[in-house]
Amino acid sequence: MKVTVVGAGAVGASCAEYIAIKDFASEVVLIDIKEGFAEGKAMDLMQTASLNSFDTKITGTTNDYSKTASSDVAVITSGIPRKPGMTREELISTNASIVKSVAENLIKHSPEVIIIVVSNPMDTMTYLAHQAIGIPKNRIIGMGGALDSARFKYRLAEALGCPGSDVDGMVIGGHSDTGMIPLTRLATRNSVPVSEFLSDDQMSDVKEETKVGGATLTKLLGTSAWYAPGAAVSAMVQAIGCDTQKMFPCSCLLAGEYGLSDICIGVPAIIGKNGIEKIVEINLDADEKAKLEESAAAVRKTNGLL
16 A cells, blocks of 8 residues: 655654554655655654564655655645644635645546545645545545544543543534534443533533644644644544544535535544545434534635635
C-alpha cells in the first residue's frame, strides 16, 4: 500500500510516523512546497526505522507530484495552521486555493486514490475537494470527527477517572468550536451509560471542553495540535489499507442522510478498502437533530465563502 501525505509540517510528519510504526504500508511519500523540508523529515523518520522496528519506506519530495503516482490513499494536511484566537473558518481564503490545487494534482497522478482531508476549515475543504475533482463521494473523507471523538473520550475518561480504553463515545456535526455535537447521551463506560457515573453538570463540562479542545491546545501551544490529529488520520488510513470496516465519525458528502444534502459534515461511517463503505444513520433525539441542523447551517455559511 502506498500513502501520500501532502504537507510535511507537524501534523503531516506525525501522520507519516504513526503509519510507519503501524507497519501496514509499504511506502509513505511526504510532499511539501518548502525546498528540502519533506526530504529532511523523511530522512529523519527513516533513521528511526531500526529503533521502532518498521519496514515502511518513507520518502520526501519538494512539490513533485509524479513521486506520488499510484498512491492508494492521500492525506491533505497542507495549508496554514491556526494561531491563538483564530477560528478554523478564518483560514478559508488561504487554504481553499491550496487544497483545490493539491486535490487536482493528486488525482492527476493517482486516478483511483482515496483522499482524506485534514486542512481547515475541514468540512468546507472536504466539500471543495469534491467540487474540484468530482470523483465518487466514497473516496473523499474529512478527518475531523475522528479527532473530535478522541478528544471527547479523553475528557470522558478524565471526568470518570478511568482508563481511556474504558470509554466509548462520538462527536458528530461540523468540525468547529460551535458546530461539534458530543453525543453524551450515547457515551458509555464498558457499555454502561456515562450518566450512571457523571452528573449533568459534569457531562456538560465534558461537552464544552470537547468543543473547545482544538482552541485550548492552540492557546497552549501557540499553533495547532499535531499528535492527536496525526494519530486520527493514521487510524483512518489503516482502516482503508487493512479493510477493517471500522466505524469513524468523519466528514462525508451527504445525499439525504440525516435529512441533509449537498454538504460535507461529520456523521458516523464505516471505513474500509473503498473509503466510505456506508454512512450509518443513528437515531438522534429532537435536541440532537436540532443541533445537527444548526451545525449544518453554519457549515453552509462557510461553504458560501468559497
